[in-house]
């Protein structure tokens with residue numbers, strides 16, 4: 247049973263078709279990257295997946311429990327929305343406890359979970375400060391922690407690292423890796439291919455509301471990345487070769503001796519996207 | 530219910546952190562109540578002043594039923610300063626004043642006609658006035674107007690020389706019948722009344738007109754009419770020092786506080802939307818009804834807190850003593866419920882906090898304006914269109930309900946109408962607001 251099953255879903259805003267017949271299965275325990283440029287339809291898809299928006303057509307099934315528009319079905323899902331969803335005037339601790347109360351956690355459970363998550367998000371020493379005094383990165387971490395109060399099995403993170411300093415970004419990566427270690431299913435939405443490459447078991451490439459490709463990073467690069475660049479430096483100078491099979495070509499180049507240094511540059515997801523759409527991921 | 534309570538607690542906590550919001554909900558209304566209390570205390574001390582002349586709506590009861598009293602009532606009915614409605618009984622007239630529909634009631638008590646037979650013997654003819662204590666300016670004007678017509682009535686008797694002679698003869702008769710009058714007084718009055726008959730003869734000869742007498746100071750030494758203040762209610766002295774001006778300014782202050790709370794929570798629903806927290810509320814396993822219920826509960830609690838705070842301060846520091854604490858509690862609950870509905874409607878009229886706040890406050894200020902929260906109702910009610918608006922303004926009914934319990938001495942029956950209107954307006958506004966809310970937030 248997949249954690250999230252999206253079938254041929256469509257959503258238009260007026261004349262604009264934001265999601266155009268998208269199908270996708272998220273398997274239990276995997277980290278699925280949802281990679282696409284701004285405006286690709288990622289947030290719209292997430293919103294439909296958790297029942298905030300009704301699709302114009304298609305079907306969504308959450309963990310076999312049914313449609314996410316049923317409030318009870320959403321109980322096992324945690325979402326960190328792209329737009330920060332915390333109360334600026336409340337402290338970090340108050341924010342977490344309030345969101346816990348919405349899920350019917352007992353007062354003891356709220357306290358325990360809030361303590362754990364403040365620690366997890368590296369906010370323990372700022373727990374009593376109002377969220378409005380936080381940096382962008384701290385707010386993002388709190389936004390993520392707030393999605394986890396009720397210990398959801400499926401976690402959807404919509405651009406969790408956007409507008410964040412490098413230190414917080416690393417902290418967020420570590421949080422995601424820890425969650426994966428606990429066996430949670432994670433959908434990680436981003437337009438940064440480095441993040442998808444580093445964190446995700448599989449990546450769904452999406453553009454203009456359509457799913458263009460789906461697979462592990464290696465599979466995607468193998469299928470759509472194009473050739474690797476093999477560079478060999480000798481005393482006489484550098485030699486570069488575009489290669490479909492870098493190992494074989496490198497071995498061939500090495501035969502002529504006097505090699506000082508070799509470099510193999512594999513294509514990235516950036517190249518995958520470029521090859522699939524003719525455009526760059528960065529706009 | 531637990532979710533509703535946690536959401537309400539969260540909102541109350543947010544309010545406590547919001548200094549500006551607290552100012553508008555608690556401090557500003559208190560300042561308003563104290564400031565206008567002092568202002569109106571100062572104004573009523575210095576007499577009504579000469580404000581714009583509006584015709585005063587009064588109820589009149591003729592308990593005398595003599596020719597003289599009927600003539601006097603007719604004279605008042607013709608007076609352009611007054612808008613008179615006759616009532617058959619004192620109680621009926623009292624009720625319309627209590628309910629704020631008329632500024633005052635005039636009673637022409639039994640004996641008016643008899644006393645009016647003589648201007649010089651015994652007590653002068655008396656009318657009684659019971660005024661709405663919140664309308665001191667009108668009360669002052671009304672007393673002046675009554676004295677004017679009383680004097681006019683006496684003067685017309687003077688120019689009517691036959692009436693004067695009859696008057697003198699009648700007085701002489703009364704005097705002769707009355708054995709208790711001390712002999713010296715009797716003698717003096719007999720001389721005076723005799724000379725009055727002579728005066729009548731001389732006036733006839735000189736052909737003096739009514740104008741001449743009005744322009745002279747004739748009659749200045751007499752009291753042509755006595756205007757007696759009577760309490761509107763049995764339990765207090767009506768217009769006496771007991772009726773604190775703060776009893777009028779505090780209910781208005783409470784309304785401003787409640788409007789502040791309605792605006793604040795209305796805007797906070799918009800803020801939930803613009804700041805993204807609405808998404809989290811909707812993601813949680815709570816219904817839209819619970820989300821709105823949480824807001825409504827927080828608004829309701831704040832509204833009650835405002836009312837209680839102001840009433841306690843009014844009671845302890847400014848001598849505002851409610852006549853019926855029980856009815857006051859009922860009134861406050863109805864007012865709170867009404868403004869929870871208004872809050873709900875305010876929350877859906879703006880897309881951004883700025884527009885919600887702007888439109889919301891504009892709507893509230895209009896409600897307050899036509900409802901008598903700023904300008905006295907007497908001016909509003911002169912314009913039929915505004916009078917109509919005023920009768921649908923929750924502010925008017927809120928003030929009436931609170932005043933009804935604080936000093937108007939409403940019976941439960943009289944409290945019923947304002948409370949039913951408040952609950953009706955509240956329920957209607959809530960239903961409309963909630964419907965629009967659910968439509969915009971629907972998946």
Ligand SMILES: Nc1ncnc2c1ncn2[C@@H]1O[C@H](COP(=O)(O)OP(=O)(O)O)[C@@H](O)[C@H]1O
Pocket residue numbers: 259262263264282283284285286287288289290291
């Ligand atoms: N509520 C909305 N009304 C109108 N257009 C919308 C709305 N939400 C999203 N869109 C449009 O749909 C497209 C997809 O948006 P979105 O799902 O937010 O993309 P992404 O999250 O991938 O950046 C964009 O062109 C966006 O402008």
Ligand SMILES: [Mg+2]
Pocket residue numbers: 288289290328404405
């Ligand atoms: Mg997005």
